[in-house]
Amino acid sequence: MTEPTPLGSLxxxxxxxxxxxxxxxxxxxxQPDVGNALVHRAGEHLVLVDTGVTEAFRAALRTAVDRVGPWSRLxxxxxxxxxxxxxxxxLVDELAAELGVPAEHWVSAxxxxxxxxxxxxxxxAFDRLTGVAPLPAPPAxxxxxxxSLFQPLHPFGTTTRTYEERPLERLSLGSVRMTGWSFADGAVRVLRSQGHCAGHVIVHLRDAGLVHLGDEVNGPCGAMRDxxxxxxxxxxxxxxxxxxxxxxxxxxEGHDGTVRRGDEVVAHLDEILDxxxxxxxxxxEITDGHDTVDPAGFATDLGRRVAELGGGGPNPNxxxxxxxxxxxxxEIGLRPAHAGHEGRPWSRPGRTDPAPVAGMPHGIALLPAAAAMVGWKLRGRDK
Known part of the structure; x- marks a missing residue:
């Protein structure tokens, strides 16, 4: 068995x-998991892509900063x-203050x-698992x-702003057309991906010819609720x-220390798609022939298939x-048969036509409708 690479290795x-x-x-x-980070110099800019967590990782980031050469913007x-x-x-505020240089921090809204x-x-996220997978304690x-494992936790700095405050740009990776935002005179491009979670982006470092995929590649199926x-x-x-x-x-990637190049990139991503x-x-196959599906049993069977495929992600548990x-x-169209009931079976929703809609009210039903319309107009909602 390969020994894990020490935290903060460069x-x-x-x-x-x-x-x-x-x-x-x-x-x-x-022990918290800690995501990988990139330290890159683009002209006068020192570029950090993520900052992980823990004091030990913070120290490693500083060491990496010293490796990439002089810079005057952050x-x-x-x-x-x-x-x-x-x-x-x-850390961005800390580094900027030490050298007296301007700094920016951007995150998705x-x-x-x-x-x-x-x-x-x-x-x-955990509340959805009740009756599906074992939790050591109630969701809260x-x-x-x-x-509590992720300390100290300082996600915001004095310069934090959201990408969405900037005009959206159409950006290209070869023939692939995407949208996002560019920084450092185009040397850093942030591309919207939003798969691993609602705000996820990937980052293209032009001068290195590199794309950092973050956590988008954490297995063939997303785990997070968003x-x-x-x-x-x-x-x-x-x-x-x-x-x-x-x-x-x-x-x-965000949790794999391998730097993949050329054809290896294509083979790796094709494997995840497969x-x-x-x-x-x-x-x-697991759900075939079943009107209802026990979510706990499904999770056990699917976990076995994930292990066979080798697609369990960076922290399989x-x-x-x-x-x-x-x-x-x-994803395959099943829903909880009784929302809010722990561990109840999932099934495919019935295919029933909606009930007829009456349209505008008549008779005595006009009174509450008229009152609603008056209130709507008085509040200026019709303008």
Whole structure:
């Protein structure tokens, strides 16, 4: 068995780009997972892509900063708002103050709320698992336990703003057309992907020919409650196409320390796409012939298939497996038979035509409708 790479290890990509490696989640030993970060120099800009979490990782970031050469402006790009990627975001203020240089920090508006309140974000994620996968404690307590591991947690700095405050741009990776925002005179391009979670972006570093995929590649099926399976597979295909054309020469990820180059990028992303197709096929096989599906049993069977495919993501465990299973049930069209009832079966919604709609009210029903219209006009809602 390969020994894990120590937290904060540095992987030199080129003379101005360094990948700083994180670590896996180990709740039993109260060890948080830490996402990888990139440190890159683009002209006068020092560019940080994510900042991980923990004091040890913060120190490693500083070491990487010293490796990439002189700079006079600072830019932090946050790929998404999960705690393992944003804990040291205030480092930007610290570095800028030390040298007296201008700094910027950008994050998606869609992720600000979870950054402000990570406990509620995780409580909602865990609440979906009740009766599906084992939780060590009720969702609220489990969420607090998980978030407590990620300390100190400083997702915001004095310069934090949202990408969406800037005009959206049409950007291209070779023949692939995407939308996003450019920084540092076009040397840094942030491309909307929004698959792993609602605000996720990927980052193109022009001078290094590199795309950082963040957590979009954490397995063939998204686990988070705000994941989008279509967007995940779309971004896999888009970057694979750009790499096949030579528009992207290298790819890095949020929890894998491998720097993939050239044909290896295409093969890797094609493999994940194949896994996604195979996993949905497995889900259909598991549910075939069943009017209702036990979500816990489905999670067990799907977990076995995920293991066979080798697509369990960076932190495979029953909780994340259960989260993936719930998303997969939804992906193939099943819904909880009784919303809010723990562990109740899932089934396909009945195909029933909607009841006729009466349209404008008549008779005595005109009175409340007229009152509603008067209130609507008085509040100026019709203008």
């Amino acid at each position: 992987v030199e990509i080129d003379d101005r780009t360094v990948l700083v490696l994180g670590q896996e989640l180990d709740i039993a030993h109260e 830019l932090l790009i946050t790929t998404h708002g999960h705690t393992d990627h944003v804990g040291n975001n205030d 869609r992720d600000v709320e979870q950054m402000r309140d990570p406990v509620t974000y995780w409580e909602r 307590l489990s969420a607090k336990k998980v978030v 994941a989008d399976q279509l967007k995940l597979t779309t971004v896999f295909g888009a970057v694979a196409t750009a790499a096949a054309e030579g528009a992207v020469s290298a790819v890095t 896994q996604a197709v195979a996993l949905q096929e497995a889900a259909l 029953p909780v994340f497996g259960g989260m993936m299973s719930v998303n997969m049930l939804d």
